[in-house]
Amino acid sequence: QVQLVESGGGLVQPGGSLRLSCAASGFPLRGFAVGWFRQAPGNEREGLLCISSSDDTKYYKDSAKGRFTISRDNAKNVVALQMNNLKPEDTAVYYCAAGYYCAENGPSQIGAWGQGTQVTVSS
Numbered sequence: 001q002v003q004l005v006e007s008g009g010g011l012v013q014p015g016g017s018l019r020l021s022c023a024a025s026g027f028p029l030r031g032f033a034v035g036w037f038r039q040a041p042g043n044e045r046e047g048l049l050c051i052s053s054s055d056d057t058k059y060y061k062d063s064a065k066g067r068f069t070i071s072r073d074n075a076k077n078v079v080a081l082q083m084n085n086l087k088p089e090d091t092a093v094y095y096c097a098a099g100y101y102c103a104e105n106g107p108s109q110i111g112a113w114g115q116g117t118q119v120t121v122s123s
Contacts, residue, residue: 001025002025002026002027002111003025004023004096004097004098005022005115006020006021006023006094006095006096006115006116006117007021007023007117008020008021009094009119009120010119010120011120011121011122012086012121013121013123014087014088015086016086016121017083017085018086018119019080020036020081020083020096021079021080021081022034022036022078022081023076024077024079025077028074029072029074029078029079030072031053032053032100032107033050033051033052033053033100033101034050034051034070034098034099035047035048035050035051035096035098035099035102036048036049036050036068036070036081036095037094037095037097037106038092038095038119039093039116040092040093045095046061047060047061047105048061048064048081049064049068049070049081050070050102050106051070051071051072051079052101052102053101058102060105060106063089067085067086068081068084069084070082079096081096083119086119088121090119090121091120091122093117093118094117095113095114096114097110097112097113097114098110098111098112099111
């Protein structure tokens with residue numbers, strides 16, 4: 001069964017950091033592009049960044065540049081999202097998705113989505 005599971009969310013103060021994980025089961029992430037998205041209450045889901053199968057990063061949101069980093073751990077079949085200098089406007093449910101390549105707004109032909117993990121940035 002193809003499945004993605006996000007973890008690592010929680011409550012953090014402004015300026016703090018969190019590391020989210022996207023763990024796959026049923027298929028190897030290393031052959032696929034993986035993107036991170038988020039959705040805040042009342043807003044549409046938005047793409048943040050994507051890592052290609054060759055480990056190139058494509059950013060979709062300027063506010064993620066310089067603060068968010070995506071990486072792979074093929075041995076664990078995990079893609080991580082390191083988030084630094086978090087701001088209240090980063091509060092959202094964060095999702096990962098896997099597809100064939102990093103397209104204009106996220107991975108192409110997404111075949112799997114995670115269930116999401118809540119990130120709350122508040123003092």
